Amino acid sequence: MQVTETLNEGLKHEFKISVPASDLDAKADAKLVDLKDKVRLNGFRPGKVPVAHLKKIYGRSVMAETIDQTISDTNRQIFEDRGFRLAGEPKITMPTEKDQVEELLSGKTDLTYTVAIEVVPPIQLADFKSFSVEKPVVDVADADVDEAIKRIAEGSRPYNAKAEGAKAEKGDRVTISFKGTINGEAFEGGTGEGIQVVIGAGQFIPGFEEQLTGIGSGETRTLKVAFPKNYLNEKLAGQPAEFETTATLIEAPGEVTVDDDFAKTLGLESLDKLKELMRERLTAEFAGATRQKVKRALLDRLDESHKFEAPPSLVAEEFNLMWNSIKAEMESSGKTFADENTTEDAAKEEYQKIADRRVRLGLVLSEIGEKNKITVTDDEVSRAVIERARQAPGREKEVWDYYRSNAQALAQLRAPIYEDKVVDFVLELANVTEKKVSKDELFKDEDAEKTAP
Numbered sequence: 001m002q003v004t005e006t007l008n009e010g011l012k013h014e015f016k017i018s019v020p021a022s023d024l025d026a027k028a029d030a031k032l033v034d035l036k037d038k039v040r041l042n043g044f045r046p047g048k049v050p051v052a053h054l055k056k057i058y059g060r061s062v063m064a065e066t067i068d069q070t071i072s073d074t075n076r077q078i079f080e081d082r083g084f085r086l087a088g089e090p091k092i093t094m095p096t097e098k099d100q101v102e103e104l105l106s107g108k109t110d111l112t113y114t115v116a117i118e119v120v121p122p123i124q125l126a127d128f129k130s131f132s133v134e135k136p137v138v139d140v141a142d143a144d145v146d147e148a149i150k151r152i153a154e155g156s157r158p159y160n161a162k163a164e165g166a167k168a169e170k171g172d173r174v175t176i177s178f179k180g181t182i183n184g185e186a187f188e189g190g191t192g193e194g195i196q197v198v199i200g201a202g203q204f205i206p207g208f209e210e211q212l213t214g215i216g217s218g219e220t221r222t223l224k225v226a227f228p229k230n231y232l233n234e235k236l237a238g239q240p241a242e243f244e245t246t247a248t249l250i251e252a253p254g255e256v257t258v259d260d261d262f263a264k265t266l267g268l269e270s271l272d273k274l275k276e277l278m279r280e281r282l283t284a285e286f287a288g289a290t291r292q293k294v295k296r297a298l299l300d301r302l303d304e305s306h307k308f309e310a311p312p313s314l315v316a317e318e319f320n321l322m323w324n325s326i327k328a329e330m331e332s333s334g335k336t337f338a339d340e341n342t343t344e345d346a347a348k349e350e351y352q353k354i355a356d357r358r359v360r361l362g363l364v365l366s367e368i369g370e371k372n373k374i375t376v377t378d379d380e381v382s383r384a385v386i387e388r389a390r391q392a393p394g395r396e397k398e399v400w401d402y403y404r405s406n407a408q409a410l411a412q413l414r415a416p417i418y419e420d421k422v423v424d425f426v427l428e429l430a431n432v433t434e435k436k437v438s439k440d441e442l443f444k445d446e447d448a449e450k451t452a453p
Contacts, residue, residue, distance in 0.1 A: 001017070001018065001019050001020070001023065001074065002017070002018045003015055003016075003017050003074075003078060004016045004017075006114070007116070010309060011087065011118050011119050011120075011121060011309060011311055011312070012116070012117070012118055012119075013084070013116070013117050013118075013119065014114060014115070014116040014117070015078060015114065015115050016112070016113075016114050017071075017074055017078075017111075017112070017113055017114070017115065018110050018111070018112045019070055019074065019110060019111040019112075020110050021107055021108065021109055021110050021111070023070075024063065024066055024067065024070065024107060024111055025107045027066045027069075027070065028055075028059070028062050028063045028066045028107065029051065029055075031062050031065065031066060032051050032054045032055055032058065032059075032062055033051060035054055035058065035062070036049050036051060036054060039054065039058075041053075041057075059106075059107075060105045060106075063104075063105050063106075063107060064105060067104070067105075067111060070111065071092060071111075071113065071115075075090055075092075075115055078115075079117070084117065084119045085119060085120040086117055086118070086119060086120070087117075087118040087119060087120050087311030087313055087314050088117075088118055088311070088313050088314070090115045090116065090117045091115065091116040091117070092113055092114070092115050093113060093114045093115075093116070094113045095112070095113075118311050118312065118313050119311070120311060120363060121308050121309055121311075123306065123308065123363060123364060123367045124306075125306075125364070125367060125368060125371070126302075126305035126306065128426045128429040128430055129429050129430070129431075131298070131301050131305075131426070131429070131430035131431065132430070132431045132433070133294060133297050133298055133301065133427065133430050133431070133432045133433075134294075134297060134432075134433055134434075134435050135290060135293075135294050135432050135433065135434045135435065136290055136293050136294075136434075136435055136436075136437040136441065136442050137290060137434045137435065137436055137437065138286045138289075138290070138436070138437060138438065138439050138442045139436075140279050140282045140283050140286060144282055144439065145275050145278045145279050145282065148278045148281070148282060149258055149274060149275065149278055150258070152266070153256040153258050153262065154256070156256060156262070156265065156266075157253050157254060157256050158253075158254040158256070159172075159173045159251035159252065159253055159254060160251055160252055160254050161249060161250070161251050162250045162251060162252050164217070165216065166216070166217075166250055166252075167214045167215065167216050167250070168199060168212055168213060168214060168215050168216070168247065168250050169199070169213065169214075169252075170199050170200045170213060171198070171199060171200055171252075171253055172198070172199055172250055172251060172252055172253070173196055173197065173198045173199075173250075173251040173252075173253070174196070174197050174198075174199060174212050174215065174247050174249070174250055174251075175194060175195070175196050175197075175247070175248045175249035175250075175251075176192070176195050176196075176197060176212070176245050176246060176247050176248065177192060177193045177194065177195070177245070177246050177248060178190075178191065178192050178195070178223075178243045178244060178245040178246070179191050179243065179244045180241050180242065180243045180244075181241065181242050181243075181244075182236075182239050182240070182241045182242075187235075187236065187241075189233070190241070190243075194248070197209055197212060199212055199213060205225055205226075205227055205228060205231070206225070206226075206228065207223075207224075207225040207226070208223055208225050208243070211223045211224075211225075212245070212247070215245075215247045215250075216247065216250065217247055217248060217249055217250050218246070218247065218248070219246070219247055220244065220245065220246040220247075221244075221245050222242055222243070222244050222245070223242065223243045223245050224240070224241075224242050225240075225241055225242075225243065226238065226239065226240045226241065227239050227240075227241060229333065229334030229335075230332065230333035230334055230335070234332070237334065238334065258271065259271055262274075286439070286442065289442050289443055290442065293442070294427070294432070295420075295423055298423060298426060298427060298430065299361055299423075301430075302361060302364055302365075302426070303357055303360065303361060306360060306361075306364045307360075308360065310356050310359040310360045310363070311359070314359045315352070315355050315356050315359050316355075318355040318358050318359050319351060319352055319355035322351050322354065322355060323348070323351055326347070326351065365418075365419055365422045365423075368422050368425065368426065369418060369421070369422045369425075372425060374418070374421050374422055374425060375418075376414050376417045376418045376421065380417055381410060381413055381414050381417065384413045384414075384417060385399075385400060385403045385404070385410075385413065386400075388403065388413070
C-alpha cells in the first residue's frame with residue numbers, strides 16, 4: 001500500500017492511496033473462505049462449496065465489500081497515525097469510468113483513490129485556576145415579593161357592570177361582538193361573539209382597543225385598523241381591515257384586596273403562604289439569571305483564552321444555520337436590515353464572527369469534557385425527557401415516545417446537559433467571587449443570545 005500526501009494547507013489535507021490488486025484479492029478470498037461455511041447452494045454439501053465456484057457467484061459483491069472495508073480501515077489508520085481529529089466526514093474520490101470500475105471489481109487493477117479531510121487543530125487548554133469570574137447576586141426583597149403578588153392580583157381583578165348609559169374608559173372591560181372585513185370581504189377568523197377586551201391592555205392589534213373608548217352598551221361602531229406587518233397570519237399581515245363592533249357590556253375594574261381570602265382563591269392557606277411561595281419562585285428566577293450571567297462570563301473567558309483557527313466547514317455550517325434563521329425571521333416580520341441600522345453585508349460579517357466563536361467554544365468545551373472524562377448518563381437524559389413531557393400536559397406519552405424513538409432529538413437534549421456539566425467543572429477550578437447587584441442590573445439585556453454557543 002502506498003500513501004502520498006498531496007495537500008497540506010492549514011486544516012485541510014488530502015491523500016492519494018494505492019492498494020495493490022493482490023492485497024484486495026487476498027482479502028476477498030479470505031471473505032469467500034469464511035462464506036463457504038455459511039452459504040447453502042444446491043448440489044453441494046454444507047461447507048463443501050469450492051471457493052472458485054463461490055467467486056463466480058459472489059465475487060463482485062464480495063470485492064465491493066472488500067473495497068469499502070479497505071478504504072475505511074486504511075483511512076482510519078492514516079488519521080490515527082497522524083493524530084488527526086476530523087472536523088467532518090472525509091471526502092473520498094474513486095474511479096468512476098465504467099471500464100475502471102469493472103476492472104476494479106474483477107480484481108484486475110489496483111485500488112487508487114483520494115481522500116480529502118478537514119481536521120480539528122490541537123487545542124491547548126488554558127489554566128482554569130487562573131480564571132476570575134464575577135457572580136452577580138441579588139437578594140429577594142420584600143418589595144419584590146409584594147410586586148409579584150400585585151401582578152397576580154391585577155390578573156385576578158374583578159369587574160363590575162357600569163351604570164346604564166355609562167361610556168367605556170381606559171381600563172374598563174368591554175364585552176363585544178364583531179365582524180371583520182378586508183376590502184369589503186369577510187375573512188377567516190374575523191368574527192367574534194362575547195369577546196372581553198380591557199381597553200389599554202394591548203391584547204388586540206394596534207388601534208383596536210383605543211377606538212372602543214367612549215362606546216356605550218348596545219352601541220355599534222366600525223373600527224378601522226391595519227394588521228401589523230409581522231402578524232402571524234401572512235395573508236392578513238399588513239392588510240387594512242374594518243370591524244363592525246357592538247358593545248354588549250361595559251364593566252369598570254374593581255378593587256382587589258390582597259389578604260388571606262385572596263390567597264385562598266389561589267388555593268393557598270394564607271397570605272403568608274402566598275408570600276413564601278412567591279419568594280421561592282423569585283429566588284429560583286434570580287438564581288437562573290445569575291447562572292446565565294456567570295456562564296456567559298465564563299464562555300467569554302474561554303473565548304479570550306483559546307484563539308485558534310476553527311475548521312472552515314464547521315464555521316460555514318454554523319453560519320448558514322444562523323443566517324437562514326435570521327432571513328426567515330426578517331421575512332416573516334417584514335423588517336429590513338435598514339430597520340436594524342445595518343446592512344446585509346455588515347450583518348453577514350457580524351454573524352460570521354459569531355459562528356466562528358460558537359464553533360471554537362464548542363470544540364473547547366468538547367476538549368475539556370473529553371480530557372476530564374465528563375459524560376452524560378442515560379438517567380440524566382431520561383430526566384430531561386420527563387421534564388419535557390411535563391411541559392405538555394395531556395401529551396406526556398406522545399412526547400416520551402418521540403424522544404425515545406428519535407436519536408437526533410435525544411442528542412439535542414444531551415448536548416446542553418453536557419455543556420452545563422463542563423461549565424460546572426471549569427467553575428469549580430476558577431476563582432468565582434460574588435458581587436451584590438440590583439435586580440435591574442441582573443436582568444439587564446446584554447444581547448447574550450447572539451454570542452452564546
